[in-house]
Amino acid sequence: MVLPLSFYTREDVVRIARELLGKVLVTEFDGVRTAGMIVETEAYAGATDRASHAWNHRRTARTEVMYASGGVAYVYLCYGIHHLMNVVTHREDVPHAVLIRALEPLEGIEEMLLRRGKQSFHPSLTAGPGALSEALGIRTVHTGYSLLGPELFIEDRGIRVPAKKIVASTRVGVSYAGPDALRPYRFYIAGNNFVSKGKGLPLP
DNA sequence: CAAACGATTTTCT
DNA sequence: GAAAATCGTTTGG
Numbered sequence: 001m002v003l004p005l006s007f008y009t010r011e012d013v014v015r016i017a018r019e020l021l022g023k024v025l026v027t028e029f030d031g032v033r034t035a036g037m038i039v040e041t042e043a044y045a046g047a048t049d050r051a052s053h054a055w056n057h058r059r060t061a062r063t064e065v066m067y068a069s070g071g072v073a074y075v076y077l078c079y080g081i082h083h084l085m086n087v088v089t090h091r092e093d094v095p096h097a098v099l100i101r102a103l104e105p106l107e108g109i110e111e112m113l114l115r116r117g118k119q120s121f122h123p124s125l126t127a128g129p130g131a132l133s134e135a136l137g138i139r140t141v142h143t144g145y146s147l148l149g150p151e152l153f154i155e156d157r158g159i160r161v162p163a164k165k166i167v168a169s170t171r172v173g174v175s176y177a178g179p180d181a182l183r184p185y186r187f188y189i190a191g192n193n194f195v196s197k198g199k200g201l202p203l204p
Numbered sequence: 205c206a207a208a209c210g211a212t213t214t215t216c217t
Numbered sequence: 218g219a220a221a222a223t224c225g226t227t228t229g230g
Binding site for chain 2: 219
Binding site: 042044052077078080082084099124129130131171172173174198 | 209210211212214
């Protein structure tokens with residue numbers, strides 16, 4: 001089933017990040033379907049989190065969509081090259097979000113190879129936030145799109161990720177965030193080949 | 205209006 | 218392991 005709006009509008013963004021592991025992200029642009037199981041996420045706790053684009057209620061044209069009510073996508077361009085996709089959570093005016101960092105491909109692998117310009121199936125196809133966005137055709141034009149479909153949605157297909165397989169660590173690439181860089185807000189499935197190689201700071 | 209920079213990935217040594 | 222690629226967003230003058 002497609003995750004309902006009530007999944008996204010809850011208050012605990014860290015819990016939502018953890019619960020997104022094992023869910024399936026699907027895109028269907030121009031009738032082409034691609035999908036993958038989420039294996040790595042990061043929570044960004046809005047105004048109180050220095051690592052967040054919305055830290056201290058920073059509000060710009062780019063981050064405006066983070067202030068929407070949960071259940072929409074926040075997609076932005078990083079390093080001029082990579083499109084990074086986030087799930088907006090919580091209620092209106094509370095700019096929480098979860099970055100999707102890695103997927104295990106499930107459907108439309110041929111199309112993913114085409115979009116990524118790859119010859120063969122390899123974890124680098126969808127391991128990493130920029131890579132998975134390219135594989136699924138997600139670009140900044142999709143920011144603000146509903147996560148309830150029809151072109152972009154997340155499903156629960158009954159995949160259960162045992163708590164013992166969920167690892168918490170620090171977030172990748174946020175060392176500028178001072179003490180907040182130490183928050184254990186990154187989650188991934190232990191042993192999954194499609195988890196990105198990115199590293200955060202060592203946990204205290 | 206100019207300039208620095210980034211929640212990354214790939215390639216080259 | 219280091220460095221380049223590449224451009225929209227943000228910030229400072």
